[in-house]
Amino acid sequence: MPDSAVERRDGLVECRAIGRVVGGRDAVEDDDWGLESAVIRLDSTQFGPEALFGLEQFSHLEIVYHFDRVAPEKIQTGARHPRGNTDWPQVGIFAQRGKNRPNRLGVSRCRLVKVDGLEVSVTGLDAVDGTPVIDIKPYMAEFGPIGETVQPQWSVELMRDYY
Numbered sequence: 001m002p003d004s005a006v007e008r009r010d011g012l013v014e015c016r017a018i019g020r021v022v023g024g025r026d027a028v029e030d031d032d033w034g035l036e037s038a039v040i041r042l043d044s045t046q047f048g049p050e051a052l053f054g055l056e057q058f059s060h061l062e063i064v065y066h067f068d069r070v071a072p073e074k075i076q077t078g079a080r081h082p083r084g085n086t087d088w089p090q091v092g093i094f095a096q097r098g099k100n101r102p103n104r105l106g107v108s109r110c111r112l113v114k115v116d117g118l119e120v121s122v123t124g125l126d127a128v129d130g131t132p133v134i135d136i137k138p139y140m141a142e143f144g145p146i147g148e149t150v151q152p153q154w155s156v157e158l159m160r161d162y163y
Contacts, residue, residue, distance in 0.1 A: 017066065017132035019043050019118075025128045028069055028099070030083065030162070038125050040133050042118040049117050056115045060139035063125060066132040067104040076100045088154040096155075109139055124163060 024038030040063065042051060055061075079090040082098065093101060106127060113121040120136065127133075 015134055016046075017043065017134060018046065018136070019133045021065070021125065021127045021129055021131040021133060022119075023129055024125065028128055035123065036125065037113070037121070037123050038127070038129070040120040040122065040125075040136065042120075044118055047118065052115050052118070052120065055112070055120065055136070055138060058112055058138040058140075061110055061112050061120070061122065062137040062139050063106075063108045063110060063122075063127065063133060064135040064137075065106045065108070065127045066134060067099040067101070067106055068130075068132055069128070070099050070101075070104050074100050075102055075104065077102055082154065082158055085158075088158070089152075105134070126162070 019040050019042040022039045022041050024036045076093050076098070079092045080096075080098075081090055082088050082096050099106065108124075108126050110122040110125040113123055115121075
């Protein structure tokens with residue numbers, strides 16, 4: 001059996017950053033991400049500009065990134081009040097989008113501004129300068145939710161000033 005099959009059975013998943021966020025915020029803060037501008041710079045040792053061919057035809061992107069500034073001892077696996085706000089109910093880590101997640105993965109949708117060589121300029125990306133980027137996907141409406149979406153009121157309040 002190949003080594004990779006043994007690793008998968010043990011739960012190990014390896015991935016390599018495809019690039020990094022450059023610019024935008026340096027500090028991790030919760031709100032007002034909508035006007036932030038940043039660049040995702042691909043790793044030139046892994047990719048050439050052709051990896052981004054055609055991306056400029058999309059208006060929005062989905063970015064998967066690593067919350068590298070979250071210390072392993074800060075990871076949460078149970079329930080908590082989102083943002084520590086006791087006016088909101090305790091909910092499990094998988095019922096919220098906090099950064100202190102078990103695998104420290106973030107997913108964000110942002111507006112594509114331009115593509116230039118190995119650089120992807122965006123606005124509204126809620127990742128800070130230096131953040132490792134795991135993947136870039138074009139946003140396609142057909143991958144959006146099917147049917148009506150529902151969410152609790154506390155999450156609407158939490159997100160009110162996020163973007």
